[in-house]
Amino acid sequence: MAQWPGKAGTILIALVAFLAGCAFDRTGPRPDAATGNGAAPWSDGGWYERSLRSGETTRWYRLYFPPGLERGAPAVILLHGGSRSMRDMFGERAGGPRAWLDVADREGLVLVVPNGTNPENGDTRGDNQFWVDATATGVAEDAPGTDDLRFITDLLDRIERRYPVDPARVYVSGASNGGLLTYRLLIHEPRRFAAGAAFIANLPADDADLRPPEAPTPLMITNGTRDRLMQWDGGEIPMRGGRIRSTEDTVAWWLNANHAADAPRRTRYLPDRAPDDDCRLREVTWRPESGGAPVRLLAMEGGGHTLPSLRYDLPDTFLARRIFGNVCRDAEGATLAWEFMSPFRRDME
Template sequence: MSTSSATRFLLFLFLLSPFLARVPRALAQPGPQASHPSRRERRKGANADDLKREIKVGGTTRSYLLYVPRAQTRNHPAPLLLVFHGGGGHDYNMPRFTGFDRLADSRRFIVAYPESVNTHWNDTRALSRADDVAFVRALIADLERSYPVDPARVYATGISNGGFFSQRLACDLSPQIAAVASVAATMPETLVPVCHPSNPVSILFVQGTNDPLVHIEGGNVARTHGRNISLADATQFWIDHNQTVKKPDSSDLPSHDSNGTSVHRDIYSGGKQDTEVVVYTIRGGGHTWPGGPQYFPAILVGKTNHDINATEVIWDFFSHHARQECSLNPTVCDAMEHPAM
């Protein structure tokens, strides 16, 4: 293995979470463990207003960070955004890295940052054997019992392993998830043959052409972490499932970034239940979060584009998509999410 390849492999195993590089080491330590599922505690490294919650899933204690906007009231249903960390990362890395808490205050949505088992999500690539889909289902139910969550507006996003897992949620929880956004991730090869969503799901991809870990043309993910399909194939999968238009509305966005990166956008609209598939291709971009920090040197992870802010782009996309059957008939949501036993 070459020195460059070895460096990237170790980076994936131990440092892939983009978030640790910008968080002081002292803040990256796990916070105190709650002794009861209903107990809430602050988590070190997260923002001051992020609270930790724990739930039991199949006999295992799972946890997540929660941010509820200060102005949120129980009389006004709010969207719920699930934000998944990358491989090797933790829940407490994500609030500061993405800035979703700040946006939640102005746009009035609730944010949950789930924590994986052993720092990896089970996106079907055999990185984890945890039943993470059951965890997410239980997490949504937990929040619906405690907060005014709008069941028609539940969304999932993540970077890298978190982005791959968000794709799995679009496959396995399409009756609950209205839209998904994946950054620096396409779809795992192992997910495609088992992905049979029962509902249409709006999909957003943000992918760099020079990502050294998740290749835009598909292939091995960091050499030993399974394989991903190409961005084109992942896009086509959701075009076919949602039955959108075949020819996109394409545009090159204004470019002011001095590092030579730029953004091309393709919008495939007109899908079932008003779904869309939207692709932001970051020309020259790496394994990064556009608008975020250059958390490692570009020689290791590639360049970060600042012509767009992925956090804002993702929420703008989500805000235009709700589960249509829930919006028209809330009792349908109740029946789907709380089936008779």
């Protein structure tokens, strides 16, 4: 079975984060005083950090409530990338993920940001975290007892029980290692989510555990044609971190899973708002007949291992550009994801 990231891939990504300097900075919102397990005073808005017991492990997550939150609000589960955490994905120089805060404030939605596990020491609260169940095996051998699928479903049970969210409007989105877990959640727990959005992630090439989900889920896939880490054309992840499918094969798998393979498709280019960024956003949407779910591909033509963003950029250093590539500045990735996901509701029957 394919492994992501695997020991070699884990070392590579940690090295990438170090070499890129502040690209994965640790300046995001820090734990606040409200770290107990009581219900957060959500009417006050802001960040709250919580823990829960999942299996035999204590897991951590953060919640963001926009000011003036109303009952029945939608919620988005946001999954950080490898070597990042629930805090630093919103750091000052973390790039496109920061736009989710703007979306939350504007649209009145709850952000649920779980934390992965450090595969070297099993730490579940730190800042050098990975999703060990991103594929069938992941790096679970390095973090025994860790079950991210169970953690996310346990977390969903708590969120839907304790906080003023609408269970029919719960969505999931992740990037890179978090994008792989997004796929996995939609395969194994499709009835828990109204829609999903995966960024800079292709399905593993040799994962025997990939099986069609019990129910189709609307999905948006965003990949860069010049991504050096999660390559558009697939192949070996650097330093033998496992093999991935191409974007074309990943989209084809989901078209079959969502019963949209024979659906008509619509293609358009988004407005070129930043002509000097060497990137264009090409959007292809497949809308199936009844009983299926749509699939959308957002191709970042010339884009790298980043989320598209109008406002938020990575540090402009040689190493950051060399490793992560171009940032598409024609649109905000978080906004595009929310515009795709928000019309859908989960069938509660």
